[in-house]
Amino acid sequence: MCLLILRTCFLFSVDPLFRLRSQLIVLGERREGWSYEDFALMLIESTDSITQLDISLAEESPLRWWRLIESVAREDGCFVIAAPVRSYLLGISPPHWMSHTHAAKPERIAQIDRELLEHEHAATLQRIALLWKEGRPQGAVFVGADSDMLVDFGTTLAAQAQLSAARLDAPYLHGTDRAEFESAFVTALAAARLSSSLLIINHAERLTSASAQNLIEWIARRLHIAAVPCLFCTTSGIPVELFLSSPIELEFSLPETRQRVEYWKTALADCESVSAEEIDILVGGFRLSRGQVERAVKRAAASSVTLGLASLAEACRIESHARLGKNARRVRLRFTWEDLIVPHDVREQLAELSAQMRLRHKILGEWGYAAGQVAEEGVHALFSGAAGTGKTMAAAILARDLHLDLYKINLASVVSKYVGETEKHLDQILDEAERSNAILFFDEADALFGKRSEVKDAQDRYANIEVAYLLQRIEEYSGLTLLASNLAANLDEAFRRRMHYIIEFPPPGEVEREMIWRRAITAATPCEALDFEYLARTLQISGAEIKNIATRAAYFCAQNGAPLTMQLLLQSARREFQKSGRSFLDVDFSEYMQSPKS
Numbered sequence: 001m002c003l004l005i006l007r008t009c010f011l012f013s014v015d016p017l018f019r020l021r022s023q024l025i026v027l028g029e030r031r032e033g034w035s036y037e038d039f040a041l042m043l044i045e046s047t048d049s050i051t052q053l054d055i056s057l058a059e060e061s062p063l064r065w066w067r068l069i070e071s072v073a074r075e076d077g078c079f080v081i082a083a084p085v086r087s088y089l090l091g092i093s094p095p096h097w098m099s100h101t102h103a104a105k106p107e108r109i110a111q112i113d114r115e116l117l118e119h120e121h122a123a124t125l126q127r128i129a130l131l132w133k134e135g136r137p138q139g140a141v142f143v144g145a146d147s148d149m150l151v152d153f154g155t156t157l158a159a160q161a162q163l164s165a166a167r168l169d170a171p172y173l174h175g176t177d178r179a180e181f182e183s184a185f186v187t188a189l190a191a192a193r194l195s196s197s198l199l200i201i202n203h204a205e206r207l208t209s210a211s212a213q214n215l216i217e218w219i220a221r222r223l224h225i226a227a228v229p230c231l232f233c234t235t236s237g238i239p240v241e242l243f244l245s246s247p248i249e250l251e252f253s254l255p256e257t258r259q260r261v262e263y264w265k266t267a268l269a270d271c272e273s274v275s276a277e278e279i280d281i282l283v284g285g286f287r288l289s290r291g292q293v294e295r296a297v298k299r300a301a302a303s304s305v306t307l308g309l310a311s312l313a314e315a316c317r318i319e320s321h322a323r324l325g326k327n328a329r330r331v332r333l334r335f336t337w338e339d340l341i342v343p344h345d346v347r348e349q350l351a352e353l354s355a356q357m358r359l360r361h362k363i364l365g366e367w368g369y370a371a372g373q374v375a376e377e378g379v380h381a382l383f384s385g386a387a388g389t390g391k392t393m394a395a396a397i398l399a400r401d402l403h404l405d406l407y408k409i410n411l412a413s414v415v416s417k418y419v420g421e422t423e424k425h426l427d428q429i430l431d432e433a434e435r436s437n438a439i440l441f442f443d444e445a446d447a448l449f450g451k452r453s454e455v456k457d458a459q460d461r462y463a464n465i466e467v468a469y470l471l472q473r474i475e476e477y478s479g480l481t482l483l484a485s486n487l488a489a490n491l492d493e494a495f496r497r498r499m500h501y502i503i504e505f506p507p508p509g510e511v512e513r514e515m516i517w518r519r520a521i522t523a524a525t526p527c528e529a530l531d532f533e534y535l536a537r538t539l540q541i542s543g544a545e546i547k548n549i550a551t552r553a554a555y556f557c558a559q560n561g562a563p564l565t566m567q568l569l570l571q572s573a574r575r576e577f578q579k580s581g582r583s584f585l586d587v588d589f590s591e592y593m594q595s596p597k598s
Helices: 002-014 022-027 037-045 050-057 083-089 106-118 122-133 147-160 178-194 205-209 213-226 257-267 276-285 290-303 309-320 344-366 391-402 421-436 458-476 493-497 510-520 532-538 543-560 566-579
Strands: 069-071 078-081 098-100 139-144 164-169 197-202 230-234 248-252 328-330 379-385 406-409 439-442 480-485 501-505
Touching: 122 147, 122 248, 139 147, 147 164, 147 197, 147 230, 147 248, 147 290, 164 178, 178 197, 178 213, 205 213, 257 276, 257 290, 257 344, 276 309, 276 344, 276 391, 290 309, 344 379, 344 391, 344 501, 379 391, 391 406, 391 439, 391 480, 391 501, 421 439, 421 458, 458 493, 510 532, 510 543, 532 566, 543 566
Parallel strands: 139 230, 139 248, 164 197, 197 230, 379 480, 379 501, 406 439, 439 480
Antiparallel strands: 069 078, 098 164, 328 406
């Protein structure tokens, strides 16, 4: 009966001459100009009673429940087949939130098959494929940074199980109203059931990020009733037990260094404009999957005339798509090595840090130094020194040199007075940064990684647990972590031991101050007899203070419509000293001040 009704509704959906009224079928009415009779008789003769027909068209009937047919908003109250199902049966492209996976090229399938056979979860993956082949509605969860790679794995497993694959993209359902969401989700399940397909729910984390508890329960019930093999692909762990009963959950870590090198060499096999050294920078800076590397190369080739390191790095950053949200702010990378004026030893250490990031894959992977190491391949550095000595600028220069994004952590949104919340926030930041291949910069790090104290009460105990957890979590981060502090002595000693570099940024000496003064005054500024040697000798201040003074003096200059003079610079210096409560006596600078002022 249901199949006959579905077939009839399909005819009514595609042919305007045929319309089905539930009342007409039940009452056996006739009207001039309407060809209901044959269909009504067909339906009535095929059932034992009119009641069975009523049941088949009822609100809670399988046909209505699965959204296979729908009532048209017409006064004659007819039923038609649901639009997505009609599109599927007619071979029209599916809705935007659902895509049927097309068969991959043979060489692509062979490549993925090899990866699955060599994968650490190979045995479990083969077991999943066997369960699906036997017709069991086994649920599975794949967690990894590259959702497209996870979908590829799922599609290949479905092919091994002799199933087709249908993908439901959860982000497209994000923000829809409840009725639209339910209709789309049930239709996807019905399509998977009708076509004997594996249902792949891509970016499944979106189902929990925006779903109320009652909606989660609704999804779980539909999945249980549908009894179709289902694969959740997600970039972050989700409480999948809320949706599936006894799921098989696998975490796919990003490829090792050796694999990443092969991915890049294969993707750039026909490109001679990218050197081996530039591939080293890309491998060391970006932990990308095979699919991400291929997409990055295609994106870079389409966006630039000549494929090079800059265009490839930009494509890699786009592919990494950082989503650190309110917990971090992206830092503009405006500075170069020429802008950083620090002692030679500091510059050497920064260059060594940059080289370690670029070459770590060669040392740890090709040369085998990773063997026996417990910690991840991440690099962690502490920048110590007074305010204004160049710590933030050095972090930005490193990021630019490595072609990576730099994110400054917002401590106000990380640190919480509630037990466990600080750890939770830092977890979210590091997990997302791991997927985004970003450099993390913790300014005023002593506020977060302070020394553990003697336990006198429960508050002290929880504070010590928090610090211990943060130390462990930072050590596990595989990227570059930079921490800056004006009070490095307040940092926990165990934390200092975990640093690969501790770089002290001293206040600039007289030579450095003169260089900073000369660069702080731009070439476009109208000037009159500036004595940079005198300023460097008499004003023992930081580089940031020198730039503040120069900028304020430029405003004085523009306001007065006169060239920049030593008097204006010293007047600006007095304002800078007043900010910090320091004494500034004009008599000390009588050589350039017109009249003493108290």
